[in-house]
Amino acid sequence: MNPRKKVHPALNVLYVVGLVLFFVAFMFPFAWMIISSFKTQSEILTMPPKWIFTPTFKNYVEVFEGQDFLMYMLNSFVIAVGATLAALVLGLPAAYAIARRRLPSLGFTILVARIVPGITFLIPWFMIFSRLKMVDTMPALILAHMLVTMPFVVWVMIPFFEGIPNDLIDAARVDGCTEQYAFLRVVLPISGPGIITGSIMAFVFSWNNFMFSMILSGVHTKTLPVAIFNFLSYSEVNWGGLMAASVIITLPVLVLALMTQKYIVRGLTAGAVKG
């Protein structure tokens, strides 16, 4: 811990002012997005901005009436949950093996999935999935998103599994259990926080994915990040609708982040702090 000594009062003021400035700078775009989503097109385009105005819900009505936003939302949700669960099923044992059996090169292989530029996959994947008649189906999108979610799960879980004391596993094995049994019955139950962390991160990045969804989704599986481009149409930019749609897209992940912040912080720091 950094023990704090007596601080000059001027420094204290500076500190508070600095913190407030940081806060305003980082929150302003969200505020602007929300405010604009309640304005009419011509109010949005008026400078200086009106801070006090009669809010209109027209933009939100337009978003939900003009397009099937509820369905897009449901699609995004199903795909993100599916890709997260599947990533857990594949990723957890892999992370365990990498952590307990010291397989750093394998860990690196999985990281390669994050290194390959996403465009590389678009045409080949479409060729495969369309031949398998899987374009515009949930399984295809979930498989594609798993390439985003699995590396997250693995990277969050490796340091977590490394941190589990050997005694715990050994104790289970002394009782005659196999290691895989110990993994299921002993390791996983105490790994709840780690799993939650990995799942949240995976969910968020799947929810936000644009490129893979763009190519593989269709009428039945369109996701929110793809749908937002519909507000930049041929004959107009509907700023109000665009901002309302942005609010709708980001709100679920923002709420999720607010509710689970301590897990996210752990997820972000998992790989880094352990080194």
Add this chain to the structure above:
Amino acid sequence: MKGIRRSLAAGLTLVMAAGLVLTGCAGRTEEKPTTTTTPAASDPAKKPFEGVEIRFLASQHPWTDTVKKDIAEFEKQTGMKVNMEVLAEGNLTQKLTVELTAGTGTVDVFMQRPLQEAKQFEKNGWYADLNTFAKDAKKTPAEWDMNDFHKGPIQAETVNGHLVGIPLVTEQQIIYYRKDLFQEKGVKVPTTMAELEEAAKKLNDPSKDFYGIVMRGQGNPAVTQFSSFLYSMGGDFVKDGKFTMDSPEALKAFKIYGDLLGKYGPPGVLNMHWQQASALMAQGKAAMWVDANSLYLNVTAPDKSTVGDKIGFAQFPAGDKGSAPYSITSWGLSIAKSSKKQDAAWEFVKWASSKEMVLKTQAAGNPSARASAWNNPEGTKSWPKEWVEVAKKSGEIGKPSDRPLVINVGKARDLIGEIITAAIGQKDIAAIAKDRNVKLNELLAEENK
């Protein structure tokens, strides 16, 4: 160490095995039969396409909105199911490219921009030739009437003698101007380039955040709006099989376009597409806007514009060689060659481009390519009278293209756009134009190889 080597070996084996399996199922596209054995329409009482599903990739466009409402009716008539997917313009091209490249018959009908895509798509073998349908009396009744379409648009949709699409929406370049301000300041509505510049100069008032003229300044998108300047000055993109972007006529046109925006245009014009430009006009921050007439609602509709009732429309001004605005086909409807349901697809295209539907879409504000719709008062009722006059006249004198007709339009537009941005930046353009013209000709030579 040994473990790593072993895991590497195992991994490699897997990669190769997977590669073999996968390439096996994704080999080169094989040719599909062009026509399929969909039941013939011999018995009109029976719905010939009962149960057939087609997929239609459409662009986000007012035309699409109008047609969407009537698709249920079409489905009822034919028993067909139309899976329509609406995408933003850029996303549509990307998606079409991926799907048509895969060639797995996922797309049946799609919207396309003939001037932008037709040559490339045709070269890639992605279009079905619609002549085989439109000229077949069994598949197309006489009342559909091919001759009702204007010649220019049909020309634009014809590549190497193949009819690659049916023209849906046309547009011309016009001047939008502030009637009130022109009157107040006693400025004449421009009919020549000199008057256009004069008007922009007189009305420009940057200290009040008001600008004489606004147009597209982003290089690539500006090329189409620059074309009318080029034609009116007597130039063209390509003459006798060579690019002529460094000709005296072209240089004059570049200078006019660049001076208008560079001297009397708003700040930030270099990142302006029509969206930003029209927004300024709609906010009452510009005296003139020169762009396609199809975009007029952006500056006239009361919910989008604060000056909607003060907007006038005027024909594109005359240059050294008279007024020569583009009059082009912006969207058409095509059938994918890889589609396995081409007859059903044609049934849909035929319906969407029929006289009745075209009248309907035009009445909703989408300028069509059918003479019957323009001659019917019902077809022009949604537009201001002045607008219809300008549109009709521009249609008569207009040039059918607003960009160079090469295969790689995108790259050519980028290169020409670079000259435009230089001109707006008030740089000396002669050298840049010469350099880009050499590159454009290299591009052309590459294509004709």
Add this chain to the structure above:
Amino acid sequence: MSRWIEKNLKWVFPAPAVIFIVVMMAFPILYTAWISLTEWSMSAVTPAKFIGLENYINLLGKDHRFWMSVWRTFYFTGLALVGETLIGLVLAVMLNRDFPGKNLLKTLFLLPMVATPVAIGMVWLLMFEPTIGYLNHFLKSLHLPQSLWLASEGSALASLVLVDIWQWTPMMALIILAGLVSMPSDPFEAAEVDGASAWQTFWHVTLPMLRPTIGMAVILRSIDALKTFDIIYSMTQGGPNYATETLNLYGYNLGFGYFQMGAASSLLMIFFAIVMGVVIFMNWARKGALS
């Protein structure tokens, strides 16, 4: 059977994940590698023509736009990482102190990084608008010079860096903060005994101890920064006049704008090698710094 699994746990446990990765990635990568050796406009009529390394030679030897995009990619990544690390460090130190509402504040700082990039891009697009956007209005009200932001070649890439910094600085700050919190207290006590000033303590004790944490965070962040796509695609598509065309965007334009799939594929292969190289180099540097 179960004994066999236990004995071979090292193989059995990772197998599904590894098979998945290989199946999903091997074909695209091999396919791209093959196409990169051909000339192909994605035509269904004319098949890809094998031309050896010509695409690579053209890109590396003749294509000015390619080298500009390489430069922009590194400029974007470098500037963003420096900004994020420095501001993140300041923010972390500020947050490493108790005050009321600290947890709420920490939570709110999470938001930029989880917000959907394409949506956030649209919001910044609106704020950056030179005439109708808020940022210029704000600068004007402070009597500061205004900027054209995305509208000018000179400032567009820097504006995108600004968005990236906004998005990812909080992550850096939170990671560094976690590193600060988990530090042992002995070195600080020793420093205090030695009479070191706060600045000296920070420079000689805190920073060296933070180095592995920052190093790892920088590596992970640099992978994503090099590959930034969504934000740029939704805001400028590489314009104006290519001023924001990074490698990822140029690859996209070559493939989907120009239909030069061969050239696009060879660019993707080079791009892949570059990111891989950066990761290996940084990992090596980090390990070197540790030992």
